[in-house]
Amino acid sequence: MLRFILLVLLFLTQMVFGQGSTDEAAVKETIDEFFTGFHQQDSIQIKATVFNPVMQTIGKSKEGLTLVRTETFSNFxxxxxxIPEDKVYQEKLLGYEIKIDGDMAHAWTPYEFWLNDEFSHCGVNSFQLVRKDDDWKIIYxxxxRRREGCQ
Incomplete structure (x- = not known):
């Protein structure tokens, strides 16, 4: 009987941890699809990855003051x-740190941004996602963005 209980517990543990890695992969896939659309300038693909998103940027003014800029999704x-065809841009994600609780996920992705094969800036993206109809969608x-302290 004890063996049966241990076997059931082992099976349930594998199911729980397996689901987490599946969800993490799905969150990463949503972010990757967002950036594929971003790099291909494909607004339809980008729209497929989001649900009423809020978009903000944190930076510094010339005077060194912290600024928070909010942009509408349609303007983004x-x-x-x-972006003109002669401009080559790439946001290189340097990693993913993903946390999930139920239908909410958070992804932290350090990045470098390159324009015409020259380094422009670096920073971190923070994504909030929601599981909606069995798909992960970006909501925030x-x-x-900074030029100093980059890898």
């Missing part, structure tokens, strides 16, 4: 699709 999309993105 317009700015991405209007806040990033930092």
């Amino acid at each position: 999309l317009k700015s991405i699709v209007s 993105i806040v990033d930092t």
Whole structure:
């Protein structure tokens, strides 16, 4: 009987931990799809990864004061699709730290941004996601941007 109980506990433990890694992979996939759309200037693909997103950037003014800028999602999309073809840009994600609780996920992704093959800036993206209809959707993105202290 004790063996049966231990076997059941082992099985349940594997199910719980297996689900977590599956969810983490799905969260990462949503973020990767967002950036694929971003780099291809594909507003339809970007829209497929979000649900009424809030977008903010944290940076510094010329005087060194902390600024928080909020951008509408529609303006973000317009700015991405209007980048001229002669501008080559790439946001390189340097890693993923993903935390999940039920239908909420958080992903922390350090990055470097390159423009025309030259380093522009670095920072961190912080994504909040919600599981909606069995898919993970981005509901909030806040990033930092800086030129110093980059890897």
